[in-house]
Amino acid sequence: MTETVYPEVPVLVVGGGSVGLLTAALLTHHGVPVVLVERRDGPSVHPRATGIGSRSVEILRELGLDHAVDAAAVDLRGATAKAVARTVVEMSAGDVVAVPMPAPSPTEHDTTPFSLRGVCAQDRLDAVVAAHLERHGADLRWATRLTGITQDDEGVDVELEGPDGRYSMRCARLVAADGARSAVRTALGVGTSGAGDLGTPKVNILFRADLRPHLRGMAFATCTITTPEAPGLLATVDGETSWVFHANQDVDGGERPEDFTHERCVAVVRAAVGDPGLDVEVRSVLPWRPRISLADRFTVGRVFLVGDAAHTVSPMGAFGLNTGIADAHNLAWKLAAVHHGEAGPGLLDTYAQEREPVAAATVDQARRRLADPQLHWGRGPAADAARAAAGVWAAPVVHLGQRYDSTAVVDPRPELPSTTDLAVALDGSPGSRVPHAWVDGVSTLDLVASRWTLLAGTAADGWLTAAADVGLPAHQVRAPWLSDDGALLVRPDAIVAMRAMEPAPDPAAFLTDVLDQVLARSITVTGT
Structure with a gap:
């Protein structure tokens, strides 16, 4: 029996592993109704990855799940x-x-x-995120597999087979988080490059x-x-x-x-x-x-590849799962902005612009470590020299220090000032993750809180007034990466979209123009 369950679902997530579950959780967090389908009958009971990196922990913190995952960690x-x-x-x-x-x-x-206090096996992470989704009323459809997919300029049509038989569904956009052998990627004819199976x-x-x-x-x-x-x-x-x-x-x-x-x-x-x-x-x-591969495209029309569907990373360095989580984090706020009418559809083009180069660099860093594990585990001056000679970055820089270069960043600075010192890499440059600093006992990352946010210097009263005029939350920060009369405009994913080191003639108009550019729109910010 075939039936249409919904006339249209805003976002369908295919794949119920860690990346798929977190994609659904992030979309739900941003107020986007989502349906998740997974061919297994529940979250995996088999641990795969166990290393959850610092950036992933920050994303879990954004969802309010950091302490729950820490409690599940060893x-x-x-x-x-x-x-x-x-x-x-x-x-x-x-x-x-x-x-x-x-x-x-x-x-x-x-x-x-x-x-985190230690490692958290992927099955434990999945259990925490799945329970969170259920508490928030998410539509999780286990034991359901995708059997067909087509798309047009207005949406994506899928054929599904679940416990009650076959049915069709139409969605505005689809996120494929269905693993290294992605059925969605295959159906769309997207190839992969890379070494493939290893060892x-x-x-x-x-x-x-x-x-x-x-x-x-x-x-x-x-x-x-x-x-x-x-x-x-x-x-x-x-x-x-x-x-x-x-x-x-x-x-x-x-x-x-x-x-x-x-x-x-x-x-x-x-x-x-x-x-x-x-x-x-x-x-x-x-x-x-072990496998190394990179999808030829991360976006096909209204379909977006994340996690292993987009890239597979050899296990040395624990980069695979964390890179997939970063994909989901980058994509979710953009899908939400378009869904809520706060951004033009051109914003979604920046997903591939930003994530493809970062994924390629991460795959390369994992590959270099695979040749000699001591390049990852080694300690001391000799190991540091060996890493430098082999072009191996420090693991924290791979996890947290990489930068975006896209139309969603004003005057990006994609070059890394350091591949060894994370504190140097996180210098407030556009395209980088906003530096962490304590402001009255609250981290700048927590101040962003999934919203567009302005961080202003201690003498930047004009920027603070402008932020209020355009409906942006703003906070004053004293930090070496921000001048006293300057400002950082931070995206909902905690990426610096713009840095001004001095006042603008008309700060409110300037902020409006920046937001219009970054969000690919021509409407005024009304608030967050």
């Missing part, structure tokens, strides 16, 4: 980031090479208002086993297991009884993913732990392989 303060041991049992005996969790430098500590195929084994007696108080994010009986990577989910083990698939020996039966997985885990009698419950098994 406390790894003072723990080991990466360990290498023959088995877990031998690790507890002291036979281990360990890299401590990176301690932020004093300047890095001042670049963001909040950080040895792996099998991700999610299991329960109480490893605390063997760990004896040790804590780590990941441990490379080197025993010949079961080489692979052990990653923490809760640090106690829930773990994932990435086993290498012996392709040369003719091994296939289906060869990893329940019994085989139990044996592999016991060998990796070094305890032949360990009580193991295998919960899920997923084959996977």
